Amino acid sequence: MRRNPMRDKKKQGNLLDKGNDPAVKYADPKDQILNDKQQSRRDFLEGSGAAVAAGAGISAFGIPSAKAQSANSSATTAINLTVNGTRQMLEVQDRWTLAEVLRDQLDLTGTKIGCNRSECGACTVLMNGQPVYACSQLAVWADGAEIRTVEGLATNGELSPVQRAFVANNGPQCGFCTPGQLMTATALLQTNPRPSSEEVKEALVGNLCRCSNYNAIVEAVVMAGEEGGLA
Ligand code: FES
Ligand code: FES
Structure with a gap:
């Protein structure tokens, strides 16, 4: 039975000595030598197709090569x-x-x-x-x-009504989601100045809060509406 070379301390040591990553599966180079006659017609066609595509900067899957992409990326x-x-x-x-x-x-x-x-x-x-x-x-x-x-919600240093309502209701916990919540709430209040809590929940469905402070956020937006919306 052939031993797993990765368990063979001697071979593993050699691999490490050569700077190879021991996590890379060991393969005996002798096993990789392909007899010319063993190369199938399919292998040949795949290989030559890849070479033509590489010359055109296109991968074998029709995707622009990394080199071509980096040339366009700037x-x-x-x-x-x-x-x-x-x-x-x-x-x-x-x-x-x-x-x-x-x-x-x-x-x-x-x-x-x-x-x-x-x-x-x-x-x-x-x-x-x-x-x-x-x-x-x-x-x-x-x-x-x-x-x-x-940054455009406050006017002359005065928080907008929805920002004030967030403060009053402890809407921010860590605060990371708060800018996004405020912008969606502002858009809602522009079209629906006095939303119900159900309408607020529906509008904010695309704004996640990893602190899970949803109740306070919804109450804040409802309060902003009750206190005059964006006025
Ligand atoms: S950062 Fe844009 S949706 Fe999450
Ligand atoms: S307050 Fe922390 S993610 Fe919403």
């Missing part, structure tokens, strides 16, 4: 955004998300990135008045848009 586009009432002319990489541009280019770090994949809502901002996940919008898609972030 392509930039000039865009205009109006962020919290201020016009911004920006040169952005085509692969940057709106959340990245807000945080990294405009220093508006109130917009949080939690999951970065359209699941948690921490990155919610208003785009032309509608709540969107900024982690899932390319900045170039937002060209010409009006963006409102949590």
Whole structure:
């Protein structure tokens, strides 16, 4: 019976001496030598097809190669955004998300990135008045848009009604989800100034709170409505 070389201290030592990762399955090089006659026609066709595709910067699966992708990844586009009432002319990489541009280019770090994949809502901002996940919008898609972030809610240093209601109801616990909750709540109050708790729950369904402070958040938005909505 052939012994597992990974249990053979001597061979394992040799592998380590050569700087090889012992987690890599050991294979005897002799076993890998392929007799010319053993190479099948299929192997040959697959190999030559891959070579042609590699020359064109395309993988065997039709996906651009990493080299081709990295050549394109720094392509930039000039865009205009109006962020919290201020016009911004920006040169952005085509692969940057709106959340990245807000945080990294405009220093508006109130917009949080939690999951970065359209699941948690921490990155919610208003785009032309509608709540969107900024982690899932390319900045170039937002060209010409009006963006409102949590930094744009207060006026002359005065918290907005929904922000005040969050404070009054202990809406934030760790606070990571709070900017996204506030932006979705603001969008709701724009169209429904006096929502019921059921309507608030429905509107906030895409904003997760890992502290699970949902009751306080819903009560805060209901209170904001009762106290005049966004007025
Ligand atoms: S960070 Fe955008 S949805 Fe979670
Ligand atoms: S308050 Fe902590 S995630 Fe919502």
